[in-house]
Amino acid sequence: MSNKRRIIVSDEGTICVVRFVDKKIVDSASIEQLGEELNSLVLVDKKSVLLLNFEGVEFMSSAALNKMISLNSKLKAVQGRLKLCNLRAEIKEVFTITRLDRVFDIRKTEPEAIAAFKL
Amino acid sequence: MNSKVGEASHDSCYLLTDNPCKEASMFVPPQDAMSWCLQRAIPSDLDVGHEQIESLMTELEKAAWDGRDLFHVRMAVEEAVVNAIEHGNKRDASKIVQLDFRVSPELCYIDIIDQGEGFDPASLRDCTDEEFVDKPRGRGVMLIKELMSEAVYNDKGNRLTMLRKRNDPAFEIREEE
Numbered sequence: 001m002s003n004k005r006r007i008i009v010s011d012e013g014t015i016c017v018v019r020f021v022d023k024k025i026v027d028s029a030s031i032e033q034l035g036e037e038l039n040s041l042v043l044v045d046k047k048s049v050l051l052l053n054f055e056g057v058e059f060m061s062s063a064a065l066n067k068m069i070s071l072n073s074k075l076k077a078v079q080g081r082l083k084l085c086n087l088r089a090e091i092k093e094v095f096t097i098t099r100l101d102r103v104f105d106i107r108k109t110e111p112e113a114i115a116a117f118k119l
Numbered sequence: 120m121n122s123k124v125g126e127a128s129h130d131s132c133y134l135l136t137d138n139p140c141k142e143a144s145m146f147v148p149p150q151d152a153m154s155w156c157l158q159r160a161i162p163s164d165l166d167v168g169h170e171q172i173e174s175l176m177t178e179l180e181k182a183a184w185d186g187r188d189l190f191h192v193r194m195a196v197e198e199a200v201v202n203a204i205e206h207g208n209k210r211d212a213s214k215i216v217q218l219d220f221r222v223s224p225e226l227c228y229i230d231i232i233d234q235g236e237g238f239d240p241a242s243l244r245d246c247t248d249e250e251f252v253d254k255p256r257g258r259g260v261m262l263i264k265e266l267m268s269e270a271v272y273n274d275k276g277n278r279l280t281m282l283r284k285r286n287d288p289a290f291e292i293r294e295e296e
Contacts, residue, residue: 026169026197027165027166027169028165028201059190059194059197061194061197061198061201061259062198062258062259063201065255065258066255066256066258069253069254069255072253073253089187090186090187090190090191093187094262097261097265097266098246098252098258098262099246099247099252100252102252103253
């Protein structure tokens with residue numbers, strides 16, 4: 001798997017679980033790198049079932065949201081699947097305000113999200 | 120300038136327009152009623168912008184702001200400063216962004232002016248439309264309006280003045296969702 005600096009990747013069976021290194025995802029260079037690393041999971045590492053676990057993430061800007069949207073598009077193109085979990089209430093609220101809660105499948109916990117992949 | 124803490128680093132070009140904002144109809148809290156104020160002109164550099172945001176967040180925490188109030192202000196000011204530097208000044212090193220941050224235990228006032236050409240906020244596409252909801256961009260301004268008690272652009276669109284009241288009842292309903 002290609003080297004990653006902004007994310008920590010682990011496999012749960014066929015599901016690729018992604019955690020974030022940064023507590024606050026705001027720095028523009030880091031966000032660009034994050035976007036490239038997320039995209040490379042799909043384009044280089046050929047992952048198609050992804051779970052983004054936001055545990056520990058305290059804040060993210062809309063520039064970071066855009067990277068999630070881009071990842072979602074890349075996954076759609078390969079008939080992949082994406083779920084999100086462990087969003088703190090305030091970040092979940094951002095998804096709700098922007099209606100991105102209709103674009104992403106957001107689950108409370110990692111076990112809940114993993115179970116939902118198997119439905 | 121009566122700033123208690125901040126000092127303009129580019130004094131000669133500090134005043135881009137009248138101060139405080141007369142175009143915005145919102146209440147502008149006087150500096151002497153606030154526990155902390157920062158007035159500063161910064162270069163079009165995101166790292167410098169983020170340093171000012173961190174100062175603001177530190178002062179809000181000192182004034183006992185927390186939870187959603189703190190998060191909402193961080194989100195709005197983050198989007199506003201990034202927009203001013205990236206979309207307003209287009210990261211042009213010769214252009215500055217003028218900041219006016221004021222904090223009290225009850226209020227947070229933020230005024231941001233860039234030297235760009237401005238824009239018409241009404242011309243932005245609705246990022247919640249079915250057609251655009253899965254497309255990047257366009258969420259920053261919406262979040263600013265949704266997360267602050269008041270947010271007003273000047274006519275030119277290069278100045279954003281916003282106010283957040285702590286424990287604003289306008290945000291209680293969403294919390295129950």
